[in-house]
Structures are given as C-alpha cells and as structure tokens.
Amino acid sequence: MNPVAKADTLAAPRLPESPPTMNALLPLLACPVTGETGLTFEGDPAGEGLIRSPSGRAWPVIGGVPRLLPPDLLAPFLQAHFPDFTRRHPEVEAWLRDAPPAEPAVLETLLDYSFQHVDLADLGMLVDDWRATWDRFQPGLPPESFAGETVLEVGCGEGRHAWLVSEHAKCLVGLDLSRGVEVARRRDPRPNAFYVQGDLRRAPFRPEVFDAFYSNGVLHHTPVPEESFQAAARLVRRGGRAAVWVYGLDEMRLTYRLSHLTFLRPLTNRLPRGAQMALATGMTAAVEVGLWTPARVLERLGREDLAKRIPYHDAAHREWKYKQRRMFDRLNPPITHYITREALARWFAGWSGVEILNADGQGWSARGRR
Numbered sequence: 173m174n175p176v177a178k179a180d181t182l183a184a185p186r187l188p189e190s191p192p193t194m195n196a197l198l199p200l201l202a203c204p205v206t207g208e209t210g211l212t213f214e215g216d217p218a219g220e221g222l223i224r225s226p227s228g229r230a231w232p233v234i235g236g237v238p239r240l241l242p243p244d245l246l247a248p249f250l251q252a253h254f255p256d257f258t259r260r261h262p263e264v265e266a267w268l269r270d271a272p273p274a275e276p277a278v279l280e281t282l283l284d285y286s287f288q289h290v291d292l293a294d295l296g297m298l299v300d301d302w303r304a305t306w307d308r309f310q311p312g313l314p315p316e317s318f319a320g321e322t323v324l325e326v327g328c329g330e331g332r333h334a335w336l337v338s339e340h341a342k343c344l345v346g347l348d349l350s351r352g353v354e355v356a357r358r359r360d361p362r363p364n365a366f367y368v369q370g371d372l373r374r375a376p377f378r379p380e381v382f383d384a385f386y387s388n389g390v391l392h393h394t395p396v397p398e399e400s401f402q403a404a405a406r407l408v409r410r411g412g413r414a415a416v417w418v419y420g421l422d423e424m425r426l427t428y429r430l431s432h433l434t435f436l437r438p439l440t441n442r443l444p445r446g447a448q449m450a451l452a453t454g455m456t457a458a459v460e461v462g463l464w465t466p467a468r469v470l471e472r473l474g475r476e477d478l479a480k481r482i483p484y485h486d487a488a489h490r491e492w493k494y495k496q497r498r499m500f501d502r503l504n505p506p507i508t509h510y511i512t513r514e515a516l517a518r519w520f521a522g523w524s525g526v527e528i529l530n531a532d533g534q535g536w537s538a539r540g541r542r
C-alpha cells in the first residue's frame with residue numbers, strides 16, 4: 173500500500189472553544205537564568221507578547237511560542253531570525269546586551285535544526301508515519317498511556333509525537349531548541365498543548381512539575397547526553413515516568429548501522445549546509461535507484477515478499493522531499509553520540525521498573541519510574 177495515499181487521515185484537532193491562553197503554562201514555568209517562578213504574560217497568546225520574571229527579565233513570545241532560551245542562545249537567535257522584535261521591545265535587547273557567548277556546537281544545533289525543520293518539515297500531516305515512528309521508538313507505550321497527565325516532550329522538533337500525545341494528556345508541553353516549535357504550534361492548536369523554545373539542559377520549568385517526560389532521538393544530539401537526561405529527569409515528580417529513545421550501534425541491525433554514515437561524519441560535519449544538501453540529494457538518488465525502484469518493481473510484479481526484504485523498503489513510496497530530508501537529517505546534526513546499554517543503565521540507576529529495549533534493531537528505548 174502506498175503510505176502517502178493514506179497520509180492525511182487524521183481528524184483535525186479540536187479547535188479551542190475559547191481564545192488561546194498561557195494560563196495553564198505559566199505555573200509550570202521557571203526563569204531559565206535564576207530559576208525563579210511566578211512568571212507573568214502580557215500580549216497576544218496566539219501572537220506576540222512578553223513573559224516577565226519577577227526580577228525584571230522579559231522573554232519574547234513570537235507566533236504564540238514562548239522563546240525561553242538562555243540568554244547566550246536567545247541573543248544570537250533573535251538577531252538572526254527576529255531582529256525586528258528587539259527593536260519593538262528594547263527592554264528585551266537591554267538585558268540581553270550582557271549575554272555571554274554561546275557554546276558553538278549548541279548554537280549550531282539550534283540554527284541547523286531550525287533550518288531543517290522550517291525549510292523541510294512542513295510536508296503535511298503524515299499521521300500514519302508519526303504513529304509508526306512512535307511505535308518504533310516507544311514500543312508498548314501508546315500515546316493513550318499519558319491520559320490525564322502533565323507531560324513534557326524533550327526535543328519535540330516539528331511536533332509529530334507531541335501531536336499524538338496531546339490528544340490524551342491533560343497538558344502537553346513540547347520543548348525544543350529549534351524553530352521546529354513554530355511548525356509544532358501551527359499544527360497543534362489544542363488548548364492543552366504548549367510549545368516552548370528552550371535548551372533542555374537549562375529548561376525553563378519548575379523542578380518536579382511534570383508527571384512524565386519522553387524524548388525521541390534528541391539526547392544523543394546534546395554535548396553530554398547523560399547530563400541532559402539528568403536535567404530532564406529533575407523536572408519529573410518522584411514516582412513519575414521517563415521514556416527515551418536514543419541512537420545505539422551495539423546490538424543493532426547492520427543496515428541501521430550503515431545508514432548512520434558514521435564513516436562520513438568527519439567530512440560531512442564540516443561541509444556548509446548547501447553542500448550537505450547537495451550530498452543528501454545525490455545519496456537519495458543513489459538509494460532511489462539501488463533500493464526503492466527495485467522494491468516498487470517487485471511489488472508491481474506481485475512479489476511483495478521479496479520487496480519487503482529490501483532495506484528501507486517502507487520508504488519506497490514516500491515523496492522525494494521526504495526521502496531527501498531523511499538523508500539530510502543524517503548528515504546535518506553537529507553533535508551525535510551513540511549510547512550503549514550500559515550507559516543507559518547508569519542513567520536510570522535508582523529508578524524503578526527500568527526497561528532497556530532494543531527497538532527493532534534501530535536504537536534503544538529505555539524507560540523507568542523515578
């Protein structure tokens with residue numbers, strides 16, 4: 173079956189009956205600089221506004237998305253993407269003037285993923301694909317299992333999994349470094365869903381305020397994955413849950429290991445974005461000819477059994493842009509770690525009900541209760 177043909181099958185999310193509000197989000201927030209609570213909001217919750225901390229810092233809300241990045245990241249981000257905002261709100265510019273320099277790799281992650289998601293991800297709502305990746309990343313943990321909970325997605329990107337969970341959670345907050353949160357916000361207008369731009373290592377939330385957090389394909393893109401995990405874990409109440417999916421190489425399928433192109437990374441990480449895209453295009457064309465065309469031909473000949481044996485046959489009917497984007501995603505991230513089972517066991521030391529699953533030979537799913 174052609175997955176693209178049935179891609180648009182979702183019922184549109186219920187639109188808020190009352191105007192959007194920040195009321196349910198504010199009690200969860202804490203200033204990412206001082207940790208102080210009691211933040212307030214003024215402005216248009218679906219558009220532009222300011223979130224203020226009691227000690228006088230003002231943070232932008234742009235496009236209905238609070239930009240609660242630490243100052244070292246917020247200053248260059250605003251300058252690159254929203255220079256007019258600081259002109260309109262000089263008080264934001266005033267306190268950001270003394271911002272320290274950002275860690276280059278993290279700033280690059282922010283800018284690269286912003287490029288990736290904004291330019292490439294608005295492909296329409298591929299809900300079947302989102303469900304399939306959720307089931308692969310989080311086997312046995314359906315989105316419905318978050319019913320009634322206050323849930324954080326750490327690194328929500330363009331919001332494909334947050335969209336699935338916000339249908340059930342009492343409150344879903346998607347946090348991401350990149351402008352993917354803008355796509356997520358546009359796609360998910362549910363009144364219980366909030367998308368926040370921030371750094372998970374200095375996340376703008378009160379400690380122990382969430383019932384659960386989950387994170388799919390993110391922690392391995394941060395400088396020290398274990399520290400990132402522990403930072404997110406502190407946001408979950410005692411007895412709350414965490415579920416993470418991360419890259420692994422040991423015990424994984426050969427095709428998966430090859431697809432990570434680890435041997436090319438030292439070269440591709442140094443290429444400018446345009447060259448990465450050109451390379452992704454060339455490599456996608458090669459896979460198109462070598463794998464996906466034969467898979468389609470076999471299907472047409474009625475040999476689906478053989479087609480299914482071709483690695484990545486499931487993408488054979490995807491549109492070109494989707495395949496190109498997946499390839500680009502492999503080449504683009506500035507930081508990538510591969511996590512071992514032993515490392516994951518250390519992350520969850522002291523948690524109860526810990527499970528570390530090989531997720532179909534394509535990464536680790538690890539979960540537990542704090």
Ligand SMILES: C[S@@+](CC[C@H](N)C(=O)[O-])C[C@H]1O[C@@H](n2cnc3c(N)ncnc32)[C@H](O)[C@@H]1O
Pocket residue numbers: 278281282285286326327328329330331332333347348349350352370371372373387388389390393394
């Ligand atoms: C491979 S994408 C996965 C996105 C999403 N979880 C999904 O499955 O579609 C990795 C995401 O991690 C985000 N990320 C990387 N470092 C981060 C950080 N320090 N804080 C928050 N998000 C971060 C990136 O911006 C990017 O959106």
